[in-house]
Amino acid sequence: MAYQLSMLLVDDEVNVAHTLRMVFEDEGYFVTVAHSAAEALTKLQIGHFQVVITDLNLERENIGLQVARAAKNLRPRPIVVICTGYADVANLRAALDMKIDYVALKPVHLSELIGSLDRLLCMRHGTGK
Secondary structure, X not given: OOOOXXXXXXXXXXXXXXXXXXXXXXXXXXXXXXXXXXXXXHHHHHOOOOEEEEEOOOOOOOOHHHHHHHHHOOOOOOEEEEEEOOOOXXXXXXXXXXXXXXXXXXXXXXXXXXHHHHHHHHHHOOOOO
């Protein structure tokens, strides 16, 4: 059996989370979903994820940055993606200062997001593709 990448997907919009889960499961990921920052922080403590994708605005504005920060502090560190439809200079600067791996603006172009994740994973694992 091939190794399956694990992903934590955080979005408070149930339909968005469901759709993204199906897309990434079709790409071969084992996807765990959280619908709030609090739920995501709990799952980060008990799970191991190679990729974390979090919405920026969940139960509060910009709280997705807390999820991203917690994910970046894990060892081994997952690839961290922020996905948002409400980017502004301040929250983008905060994400860049944290060295977030990728910021996807909604509406997300899934082929670009999947391609970016593939490249980031290859760089992380030293395959250089």
